[in-house]
Amino acid sequence: ETGVTQSPTHLIKTRGQQVTLRCSSQSGHNTVSWYQQALGQGPQFIFQYYREEENGRGNFPPRFSGLQFPNYSSELNVNALELDDSALYLCASRVLAGGTGELFFGEGSRLTVL
Amino acid sequence: EDKVVQSPLSLVVHEGDTVTLNCSYEVTNFRSLLWYKQEKKAPTFLFMLTSSGIEKKSGRLSSILDKKELFSILNITATQTGDSAVYLCAVVPFNTGTASKLTFGTGTRLQVTL
Numbered sequence: 001e002t003g004v005t006q007s008p009t010h011l012i013k014t015r016g017q018q019v020t021l022r023c024s025s026q027s028g029h030n031t032v033s034w035y036q037q038a039l040g041q042g043p044q045f046i047f048q049y050y051r052e053e054e055n056g057r058g059n060f061p062p063r064f065s066g067l068q069f070p071n072y073s074s075e076l077n078v079n080a081l082e083l084d085d086s087a088l089y090l091c092a093s094r095v096l097a098g099g100t101g102e103l104f105f106g107e108g109s110r111l112t113v114l
Numbered sequence: 115e116d117k118v119v120q121s122p123l124s125l126v127v128h129e130g131d132t133v134t135l136n137c138s139y140e141v142t143n144f145r146s147l148l149w150y151k152q153e154k155k156a157p158t159f160l161f162m163l164t165s166s167g168i169e170k171k172s173g174r175l176s177s178i179l180d181k182k183e184l185f186s187i188l189n190i191t192a193t194q195t196g197d198s199a200v201y202l203c204a205v206v207p208f209n210t211g212t213a214s215k216l217t218f219g220t221g222t223r224l225q226v227t228l
Contacts (some may be wrong), residue, residue, distance in 0.1 A: 002156060002158075004156075019127075027181050031214055033214035033215070035216075040220070041220055041221075042118070042202055042204070042218030042219050042220045043157070043202070043216070044218070045214075045215045045216065045217070048214045048215065056214065056215050058215070069188055070205050086156065090155075090156070091155070092214065094214060102148065102159050103148075103159075103214060103216065104159070105150075105156045105157045105158075106156060107155045107156045108155040108156060110155075
């Protein structure tokens with residue numbers, strides 16, 4: 001148990017639709033990041049939020065967007081879904097200032113795009 | 115761009131065997147290297163390595179970092195079926211603002227058979 005919870009656990013969408021994934025961070029952790037893990041691959045960094053602002057982004061197009069709320073929960077939104085967006089989406093949290101490099105991951109949301 | 119290469123991609127061993135998993139990396143402003151175990155969904159933290167030559171141990175698992183040759187190994191002795199998982203290696207850059215931007219390898223899939 002890492003204290004990071006994600007919802008939903010599984011979902012199926014069709015191409016062109018939009019999806020919102022949710023994450024509740026571990027208590028005391030004020031930084032949240034999102035990763036995409038395609039089948040057979042390692043997680044890839046999407047973006048990071050600190051104090052409700054995006055402060056780091058990987059090589060993902062603008063149709064991937066996010067929000068962080070004052071209670072440190074977070075959302076990942078993906079618009080205009082494509083087949084290649086099918087993946088496990090992982091949320092991770094850590095304490096930014098003075099923390100170690102360790103991230104605490106949630107169980108993930110498995111998205112299937114048909 | 116930061117890069118992490120893990121080998122082997124997969125291996126099958128018998129219970130009781132010892133295995134060595136490899137991780138080589140290229141990263142600007144290296145801060146730390148992390149090992150995670152991923153059984154189903156959430157990667158779970160194993161070790162964080164920051165200094166060369168200092169072995170980290172946890173039960174039957176141990177890991178060491180060589181910052182000169184840019185690699186790390188993860189050893190598992192007396193393997194058990196519960197060790198079956200994907201083992202992920204990730205590097206962390208030395209920049210607090212992007213400290214959550216881990217670059218992962220593709221992982222090594224370990225299967226331990228009876």
